[in-house]
Amino acid sequence: MNIRRPFRWPNLLTETGRGIAYGGDYNPDQWPEEVWDEDIRLMTKAGVNTVALAIFSWDRIQPAEDTWDFDWLDRIIGKLGKAGIAVDLASATAAAPLWLYRAHPEVLPVEANGNVVHAGSRQSWRPTSPVFREYALTLCRKLAERYKDNPYVTAWHMGNEYGWNNAVDYSDDAVRAFQRWCEERYGTPEAVNEAWGAAFWSQEVRSFDEIDVPRHMGADSMVNPAKQLDYTRFCSDALKEFYRTERDAIEEICPDKPFTTNFMVSTDQCTLDYADWSAEVDFVSNDHYFVPGESHLDELACSDSLVSGFAGHNPWYLMEHSTSAVQWKPVNTRKRNGEMVRDALAHVAMGADAVNFFQWRQSRSGAEAFHSAMVPHAGPDTTVFREVCDLGVILKRLSDSGVQGTCPVDAPTAILFSAGAEWATRSRTLPSGQLSHWHDIRDWYRAFLDTGSRADVVPLSADWSGYGTVILPTVLVLSDEDTARLAAFAEDGGRVVVDYATGIVDDNFRTGLGGYPGAGDGLLRRMLGVRGEEFNILGPIDGEPDAVRLSNGAVSRLWQTVVTSVAADTEIVASYHGADASEWQIDGVPAVTRHPYGKGEAWYVGCDLDRADIAHLLRFELARSHACTDPTHRHDPRILHVARVGEGGRFDWYFNRAKEPVEVRVGGEVVVLFRGDDVPGGYVLQRNGVVLVRS
Structure with missing residues (x-):
């Protein structure tokens, strides 16, 4: 983990510079200038005090390689600033102009099957391309020189949603960069071979030049999972290095304004290692789009809890969310009455000191024309815009009351998240292809809410020693170092809850020997006081039971670790029971166990459970010993x-x-x-x- 940059928050153009930031992405270059004054009038009416500007404006700023046009940008920044609206100015590199792609098609990314990702969307560029980097840095320096002393520009917005369209790249540039990354990480080809288990299927390399990226190898081929995991790590690092290069180019010229870039954290996506990226921004920003249906509010809170963990409990910036429907989901549901304001307040409650939307005025054309906005197609005389104005009044009240700068109060329990664990569950080489680390975290988080309590979602790489309990849902990849941290936590009096797919492999995707779970060379197994020999995987197989009941009434539908031995001091809390368990020859096999360890204890949940069964576990079995929640602060679960x-x-x-x-x-x-x-x-x-x- 890199040393974290000092926390710096962008000022508003208020007398004190303080207040809850409120606004959204503003794209004035999509509209004739006669609309600009009307926009600013409506922004003032709505209470908008900040906008993100020029995110996709590279072509307008640099219409040809040797032509620059900042006049329009000067004018709109001046109009906004004089109206008291601060500008979060983008580096404008998220979407390159077509003239660049025509002149240099070699900057285009390549898919695993060799297909070129052509221009016409955003981020159609390779982060490892030296050609593209030079053009991007020239733009960054031009912007920094132009606006370094502009009092209305209060923050720098680097790129936009890095990895949205170029999270992976299989180009020759990427191959060379991956080879350098492997050399820096491992030092020798022999160490690479050992880490990747390259003796299997004759994959050993004798020099770093022999290392290739995991390109398409056939429809039914299985990629070396250790190599694939490392390649995903490399891709996150490559984009981070590109971001840092952009940031440093501007910071060298304009060091006194804070830098950020917008993450994409929700339980439906995990593009980059944001725990790692968080050290490289002055304040954490996130884009969150609601999950429709009954999980709407819960999923928002779960995702925001992790963003707060990335921010290190400093305030964070909601850079994008939607006033109503988006246009890119399979079903684009609108927000019901009150949901837009409720969602915005929930983000603030979870630690955001800024509430911004994509975007200010709904586009008339283009790929996001049907993405909702603060000013919809129907204009300001609309329910949406009236709610936008109502929200502005409420956020002003929050600013005046002193909410800004306060920190979320910790829950007693931390649910641990790891980008590497989520990436690992996507491997096609696992006992089951139905695993999802992030979705299991969401189920545990919602189960806590169903008991009238709450847990925090915290990066595995963070310091979680201050919590009473830590829970690891499907943390498939667990390093020796992290296993030792868990053991020390339990020894000092904490409680560790490990589930069925946690600690199966180490950070090089190597299985531990001697039984499951094998992380830490057996340390995790000793801490839990259990030893499993096989995994009983369920699914739609003709004539076979597709669910197994537990003695406590719970039901497992995917995975049961076949525990064949337990330590003498291990308590069997629940076991598999009934005809279906007998059919699978696991009747009586321990399913949930508790084991004292040092001053604390370790629990093993050896099978998948749905949200209701997890809530039952929290209310009854887990509550018997070392409560996950403070009962004096429990509330109606609604x-x-x-x-x-x-x-x-x-x-x-x-x-x-x-x-x-x-x-x-x-x-x-x-x-x-x-x-x-x-x-x-x-x-x-x-x-x-x-x-x-x-x-």
Whole structure:
């Protein structure tokens, strides 16, 4: 992990420079200039105080290789600044102009099967291309020289969603860069061979020049999983190095303004190793788009919890979310009444000190014309724009009340996340192709909410020693170092909960010997006090049971580790039971165990469980010994409760998770009551209702 850059937050153009930032992506170059003044008038009406500018404007800034046009950008920055609207200025490199691609087609990425990724979308470039890098850095330096002293530009927005279209590249440039990466990581070809288990299928290399990227090898071929995992790590590093080069080019000229780039953290995607990237930004930013359906609010909170973990509990910046529907999902549902405001407040409750949308004015044409915006196609006389204005009033109230700068209050439990573990579950060489680290984290997180409590989602690489309990859902890849950290945590009195697909391989995708789980050369197995020999994998197989029951009433539908021995002091909390278990010859085999370890304990959940069964485990089995939650702070499970605390006081947020009205009995000074009513001793929150109280 790199040394983290000091936290720096962008100022607003207020007297103090403080306040909750509110606005969105602004693309004035999509519109005639006569619209600009109307935009700024409406921004002022809505309470907008910041915009991200010029994200996709490279072609307008540099219409030809030897031609530069900053006049339009000067004019709009001046108009915005005079209206009190700060500018988060982009490096504009997210989408290159067509003239560059025509002159230098060698910068285009290549897919695994050799197909070229052609221009016409965004990020149609290789991060390892020295040609593209030179053009991009020239643009960065021109922007920095032009706006280094502009008082209205208060932050730099590098790129945009790095990896959206070029997360992987199989070009010759990438091959050479991967070879250098391997040399820096391993030192010798022999070390590469050992790490990748290259003796299998005759894959050993004798020099770094022999290393290739894992290109397409046939429809049914299986890629070396260790090499594939390293290549995914390399791709994240390659984009990070490109980002750093852009950032450093601007910082050399303009060092006094903070730098960020927008991550893409939600439980449906894990593109880059954002725990690693977080050290390279001055403030963490994230783009989050809601998951439609009953998990809408829960998924938002789960994703935001991880973003807060990436931010190291500093405030973070919501760079993009949507006012209503997007245009890129299989089903593009709109937001119901209240959901737009509720979502924005939930992001703030989870640690965001900025609320921004994509985008300000809905595009009339192009690929995102049907992506909702703050000003929709129907104009300002719309429900959406009126809610945008209402949200601006509420965020101003939050700013005045002192929410900005406060930090989320930790939960008693940390659920640990690892980008490497998520990447590893995508391998086609595993016992099951149905694994998902991120989705299992989401299920555990929601199960906590279903018990009226809460957990934090924390990077595995972070310091989680201050928590009472840590949970590892499908952390397939577990290094010796991290296994030792878990053992030390339990020895010092903590509780470790490990599930069925955790610690199966180390960080080089090597299985531990002696039984499952084998991480840490057997240390994880000794800590848990169990030893498994095989995995019983279920699925739609004719004539075979597709589910197995446990003695506590739970049901496993995917995976059961066949535990054949337990330590003398291991307690069997639940075992497989019934006719289906007998058919699979695992009737009576331990499924959930508890083992004392040092001053603490280690739990093993040797099978997959759905959200309801996890909640049962939390309420009953796990609660018997060392509670995951503080029972004095449990709430109605229909309520999501989170808190932020700091110099401004303690701010307790209550969100209705249910469709029906829910009564909340809380005291304190009411800061926000949205879609709710006063009742004696508390409030009744309607669907999508929120109450914020300060104490």
